[in-house]
Amino acid sequence: MASPDALPFDLRGLDIFLAVCEAGTMAQAARRLSLTQPAVSQAVADLERRIGVVLFDRSARPLALTAAGGALRQRASALLSEARQIAPLLREAEHARLPLLRAGLVDSLSRALMAPLAGKLDEMAEQASVLSGLTASHAGALLTRQLDLLVGADDLDEIEGLERWPLLSEPYVLLMPADVAPPARPADLVALTQTLPLVRFSARSKTGMEVERHLRRLRLDLPRRLEFDTPYGVTASVAAGAGFAITTPLCVFEAALALDGLACRPLPGPGLVRHLTLIARRQELGRLPREIAAFCRAQLAGVIPALRDLAGPASDGPLHVEGVGPQPG
Amino acid sequence: MASPDALPFDLRGLDIFLAVCEAGTMAQAARRLSLTQPAVSQAVADLERRIGVVLFDRSARPLALTAAGGALRQRASALLSEARQIAPLLREAEHARLPLLRAGLVDSLSRALMAPLAGKLDEMAEQASVLSGLTASHAGALLTRQLDLLVGADDLDEIEGLERWPLLSEPYVLLMPADVAPPARPADLVALTQTLPLVRFSARSKTGMEVERHLRRLRLDLPRRLEFDTPYGVTASVAAGAGFAITTPLCVFEAALALDGLACRPLPGPGLVRHLTLIARRQELGRLPREIAAFCRAQLAGVIPALRDLAGPASDGPLHVEGVGPQPG
DNA sequence: CGTAGCTATAACCAAAACTTATATTATCAC
DNA sequence: GTGATAATATAAGTTTTGGTTATAGCTACG
Numbered sequence: 001m002a003s004p005d006a007l008p009f010d011l012r013g014l015d016i017f018l019a020v021c022e023a024g025t026m027a028q029a030a031r032r033l034s035l036t037q038p039a040v041s042q043a044v045a046d047l048e049r050r051i052g053v054v055l056f057d058r059s060a061r062p063l064a065l066t067a068a069g070g071a072l073r074q075r076a077s078a079l080l081s082e083a084r085q086i087a088p089l090l091r092e093a094e095h096a097r098l099p100l101l102r103a104g105l106v107d108s109l110s111r112a113l114m115a116p117l118a119g120k121l122d123e124m125a126e127q128a129s130v131l132s133g134l135t136a137s138h139a140g141a142l143l144t145r146q147l148d149l150l151v152g153a154d155d156l157d158e159i160e161g162l163e164r165w166p167l168l169s170e171p172y173v174l175l176m177p178a179d180v181a182p183p184a185r186p187a188d189l190v191a192l193t194q195t196l197p198l199v200r201f202s203a204r205s206k207t208g209m210e211v212e213r214h215l216r217r218l219r220l221d222l223p224r225r226l227e228f229d230t231p232y233g234v235t236a237s238v239a240a241g242a243g244f245a246i247t248t249p250l251c252v253f254e255a256a257l258a259l260d261g262l263a264c265r266p267l268p269g270p271g272l273v274r275h276l277t278l279i280a281r282r283q284e285l286g287r288l289p290r291e292i293a294a295f296c297r298a299q300l301a302g303v304i305p306a307l308r309d310l311a312g313p314a315s316d317g318p319l320h321v322e323g324v325g326p327q328p329g
Numbered sequence: 330m331a332s333p334d335a336l337p338f339d340l341r342g343l344d345i346f347l348a349v350c351e352a353g354t355m356a357q358a359a360r361r362l363s364l365t366q367p368a369v370s371q372a373v374a375d376l377e378r379r380i381g382v383v384l385f386d387r388s389a390r391p392l393a394l395t396a397a398g399g400a401l402r403q404r405a406s407a408l409l410s411e412a413r414q415i416a417p418l419l420r421e422a423e424h425a426r427l428p429l430l431r432a433g434l435v436d437s438l439s440r441a442l443m444a445p446l447a448g449k450l451d452e453m454a455e456q457a458s459v460l461s462g463l464t465a466s467h468a469g470a471l472l473t474r475q476l477d478l479l480v481g482a483d484d485l486d487e488i489e490g491l492e493r494w495p496l497l498s499e500p501y502v503l504l505m506p507a508d509v510a511p512p513a514r515p516a517d518l519v520a521l522t523q524t525l526p527l528v529r530f531s532a533r534s535k536t537g538m539e540v541e542r543h544l545r546r547l548r549l550d551l552p553r554r555l556e557f558d559t560p561y562g563v564t565a566s567v568a569a570g571a572g573f574a575i576t577t578p579l580c581v582f583e584a585a586l587a588l589d590g591l592a593c594r595p596l597p598g599p600g601l602v603r604h605l606t607l608i609a610r611r612q613e614l615g616r617l618p619r620e621i622a623a624f625c626r627a628q629l630a631g632v633i634p635a636l637r638d639l640a641g642p643a644s645d646g647p648l649h650v651e652g653v654g655p656q657p658g
Numbered sequence: 659c660g661t662a663g664c665t666a667t668a669a670c671c672a673a674a675a676c677t678t679a680t681a682t683t684a685t686c687a688c
Numbered sequence: 689g690t691g692a693t694a695a696t697a698t699a700a701g702t703t704t705t706g707g708t709t710a711t712a713g714c715t716a717c718g
Contacts, residue, residue, distance in 0.1 A: 007412065007413070009416070011340055012339060025663090025664065026664075027664055027665080035707075037664080037665075038665085038666080038708075039706070040665095041667090042706080043706080051420070053419045053420055058665075058714090068419045071419055071428035071429060074428070074474060074477070075418075076415070078411075078474055079412055079415070083336065083338075084336070086337075086401065087337040087338070087379075087380045087381075089400065090382045090400055090401055091380070091381055110561050111561070114559075114561060114562045114565055115566050118562065118566050119569060122555050128556075129531060129556040129557065129558075130556075130562055131533070132561070132562060136403050139400070140403070143397075158402050160386070160394060203414075204407060209406075212410070224414075224456055225456055225457070226447055226456075226458070227457070228459050230443075230460075230461040232440070232461070233443050233447065233459055233461060236439075236443055236444035237448070242447065354695065355695075355696065356694075357695095364677095365677060366696075367676080367679095367699095368677075371675080372675085372676095375674095387684090388684085392695090392696095
């Protein structure tokens, strides 16, 4: 077999596969794509060979999808529609600057920061708006000048021309029923998922991707059952008994739920820390980002005791508000 | 030029691009990928040519990303991590249950529905995910098959080929300090904004647009100071004394805040009602949408008393769970 | 059975992806 | 500045891949 993370297919192959799903027959799909029938036949066969799964049931004539084929159809069409969005988004990446002050705030800080931040911005600008959501989408909005400020879990260090103001660091922890024995070593997580599934953050969120990378680095392959793109979803689902989660104190706090019968436990193995950062385009807003960052740190300091209550003493080290001063970069 | 939806790149190109981002130089990326340096150089140049955007700034030697390059990096890594998950998932995909169910849930229903809905989907599918956010973005995702179900405030009646299951209706109300006299007529809202600004939902949200259209119809031009795209932002800001809002019982409930000193008052003038609907692509999931809609109605019936508490008796008429049966359309 | 329409295989061709070789450019120590 | 070093770009071949035509084998249906 090829290297472990070799790509098992190409977008072109998926595109042809989807055309076959929609057309119902390979010959018709070929016509629609302006290809010949053998080209489609080979592309499908190739896809099946490389994934190692049969996608169509050839014995039935209107060409039925197998179970795996159905699953691939869903995922492939999602993947392709995302892929098609990318290029246009990059091309329109030169927009005029809007007159009002707009901030993007990662979901997990809504409860801790949204109202005070809005109040602060309202003081500083004629018009203010605070949008909530995933940092990934906010990052694009910042670059295209649809947003002026961003507070999130990603420091976007691959992008030039930004100024970064670190706000807070917090450890990832396990959120799980209090009466379940906490795993002592990373490998115990696998055993835990036998009885209690892992409730995940979606890979659309930075948090989800960080956790995923951490697990991959530990060579842990945990089953994938339930996923959410908001801290509330993860926390509420764990509170409802659906499983356990790898999350952070702020994400738990954000949900504002009663956590009877739940406990935060340290994540076994090497620590994983989440850094929250304020980001702006460099030299466009003067000393305003610095001032807002200081304000945010002060607000967050007020929440720290509540976070320690939630997360327990194990988290004391990594959990702290950052000092002043911008990041180089 | 090629056909409108031709793919501007393939996964291999993105993979190489990401390797360059991580390695910092093309030559190093080439080594890591077991390629030669010109291969990487050409692949990157090709990607830039096909997207029509410059990705790297060659004038600086540690190879800096441009703005567009940074945006591509984020999206590309998300796309690839999704792509890599697909093949392993398909290989284990010989199950009777649906392999994957993705639902989009409007922010204002998170607290009322997210955990129970996730539990229900988890029963029905091998893997479930519930995403939160604005209905507008979910609508696009539903059409492009990134989502299978959608619960939101928009019935998307301009779009063919969907099935709609009404869930709940609720009136818009005023959320304001209890000690301020409630406006009796629409025109009194203008006077009110002299002392207390209107905290708005962003026009990106369906709720915000409905309110805006309603105000325009009443010929009211209220100043625009603070706006949010989540119910929590609006409610928290009003609770912090920043102004008053035109919102709904569910949006207030969603914030899960103590509302000391606040009251819901009826909206003066003609009533405005918000309808929450479950939407799916027609005839793709069988009777599953019907079943899920019934489940959602049952869950929502459980919070109705809490909503009546919040909204007061004035709302009794418009506030109710819908009967069974799909909408024609 | 025979025919119409689909799918699979074989043999071939052109475009792409990658290689080696070489020229050009940026950075840095001196 | 000036080489030395290490990177990127370009040019010209080679291999691989994705596509074609031609043909044979299926499947459904009258």
